[in-house]
Amino acid sequence: xxxxxxxxxxxxxxxxxxxxxxxxxxxxxxxxxxxxxxxxxxxxxxxxxxxxxxxxxxxxxxxxxxxxxxxxxxxxxxxxxxxxxxxxxxxxxxxxxxxxxxxxxxxxxxxxxxxxxxxxxxxxxxxxxxxxxxxxxxxxxxxxxxxxxxxxxxxxxxxxxxxxxxxxxxxxxxxxxxxxxxxxxxxxxxxxxxxxxxxxxxxxxxxxxxxxxx
Amino acid sequence: xxxxxxxxxxxxxxxxxxxxxxxxxxxxxxxxxxxxxxxxxxxxxxxxxxxxxxxxxxxxxxxxxxxxxxxxxxxxxxxxxxxxxxxxxxxxxxxxxxxxxxxxxxxxxxxxxxxxxxxxxxxxxxxxxxxxxxxxxxxxxxxxxxxxxxxxxxxxxxxxxxxxxxxxxxxxxxxxxxxxxxxxxxxxxxxxxxxxxxxxxxxxxxxxxxxxxx
DNA sequence: TGTCTAATTCATCATATGATGAATAATGCG
DNA sequence: CGCATTATTCATCATATGATGAATTAGACA
Numbered sequence: 001x002x003x004x005x006x007x008x009x010x011x012x013x014x015x016x017x018x019x020x021x022x023x024x025x026x027x028x029x030x031x032x033x034x035x036x037x038x039x040x041x042x043x044x045x046x047x048x049x050x051x052x053x054x055x056x057x058x059x060x061x062x063x064x065x066x067x068x069x070x071x072x073x074x075x076x077x078x079x080x081x082x083x084x085x086x087x088x089x090x091x092x093x094x095x096x097x098x099x100x101x102x103x104x105x106x107x108x109x110x111x112x113x114x115x116x117x118x119x120x121x122x123x124x125x126x127x128x129x130x131x132x133x134x135x136x137x138x139x140x141x142x143x144x145x146x147x148x149x150x151x152x153x154x155x156x157x158x159x160x161x162x163x164x165x166x167x168x169x170x171x172x173x174x175x176x177x178x179x180x181x182x183x184x185x186x187x188x189x190x191x192x193x194x195x196x197x198x199x200x201x202x203x204x205x206x207x208x209x210x211x212x213x214x
Numbered sequence: 215x216x217x218x219x220x221x222x223x224x225x226x227x228x229x230x231x232x233x234x235x236x237x238x239x240x241x242x243x244x245x246x247x248x249x250x251x252x253x254x255x256x257x258x259x260x261x262x263x264x265x266x267x268x269x270x271x272x273x274x275x276x277x278x279x280x281x282x283x284x285x286x287x288x289x290x291x292x293x294x295x296x297x298x299x300x301x302x303x304x305x306x307x308x309x310x311x312x313x314x315x316x317x318x319x320x321x322x323x324x325x326x327x328x329x330x331x332x333x334x335x336x337x338x339x340x341x342x343x344x345x346x347x348x349x350x351x352x353x354x355x356x357x358x359x360x361x362x363x364x365x366x367x368x369x370x371x372x373x374x375x376x377x378x379x380x381x382x383x384x385x386x387x388x389x390x391x392x393x394x395x396x397x398x399x400x401x402x403x404x405x406x407x408x409x410x411x412x413x414x415x416x417x418x419x420x421x422x423x424x425x426x427x428x
Numbered sequence: 429t430g431t432c433t434a435a436t437t438c439a440t441c442a443t444a445t446g447a448t449g450a451a452t453a454a455t456g457c458g
Numbered sequence: 459c460g461c462a463t464t465a466t467t468c469a470t471c472a473t474a475t476g477a478t479g480a481a482t483t484a485g486a487c488a
Binding site for chain 4: 223224225227228236267268269270274275
């Protein structure tokens, strides 16, 4: 009776699907661990512990740590696609549409999990960081810049504006979802959208006849 | 003659000040290394290599890695003080003053180096990250909120606005100085200020009679 | 039933890390 | 001069990491 408290697990193939798919469990654990610690700090062993599985099994299914990461981060989320879906609105409502779409997407736990991982890793200096940055920036910024160009702005200016938009969105997402800082965390999507949309729209519209002289 | 190419360094105290202060060299190397990789990923050994010194010497002078970090990050920069110095302007120019002051401060290499370190570490999940976040947010956000309250806004609303300002500033600093993304890197302080100030001012002023219905 | 394959853990490797305690060499004070 | 102090490196520890190959157990299909 007093034996299977934290049983050291028998070797070999388990009888039937004990607790479902071990592979899926690993992927899930990895997702959480990567999101929490970032690529470098997350360890295969910790992931295995979390999935209640031997570390070698991780290698069996996913080969290398990089492989695991790639698989975890891939597929379910296509940031450029999400963003692009916010583009079919008139120019003067673009800011709000973008902000709301992105914030809404991040409410889905899968997006949030991957998003946090990506942001954490992007800020780090690791190889993963570099890769992610490249992809993310080409695709994401490219998409936004494209839409801005369609409002009749020349390339370089559109590029600047897209970057400024990224600036505001990245900051907001980091503070709300990575740092989880109040009061941003508790705000509803609607409230936050109302606050951020004007700023983003301003970036999209560019510097108007604001205080430039003085 | 063919011997001191990359001499394996003699033991014991060197004759007079060979290459100046080793302690200073270590601190400098640490600063760079921390800024580049963040607290966790930076290794004492890499720091020692960079300072061209044995790793044990780092412990001799700074005791522990945490001690080194504390010493490197302390002192020369008081973020809340920098920010506070931007406060003595009329309310409607607060945004521009804040943005310009912060951007100017980050042009100083010492501020930038420490700033990047802090941002990198803050986004990570490590102990260093937690510590830094607490300090940074209490002090920094507190300062901004205080100033906003003085414009006649109640506490909770002021807190929200301060956080939104942080949102925009953090995003901009990360993209300009941590990720070093064009075209933000090449913009002059004046140009960037012109772009960011309206957004920040908007956050400070709160949601005006903007598109709220519909 | 017998054999192949898949799922799982175990035992190890090579490497990197932070840390500690000598050992060695020069300086400086008495 | 002699002796304490300081600056510096060397040799090691204990631990963690990613990775690999073998061992063990069960299912599947003939």
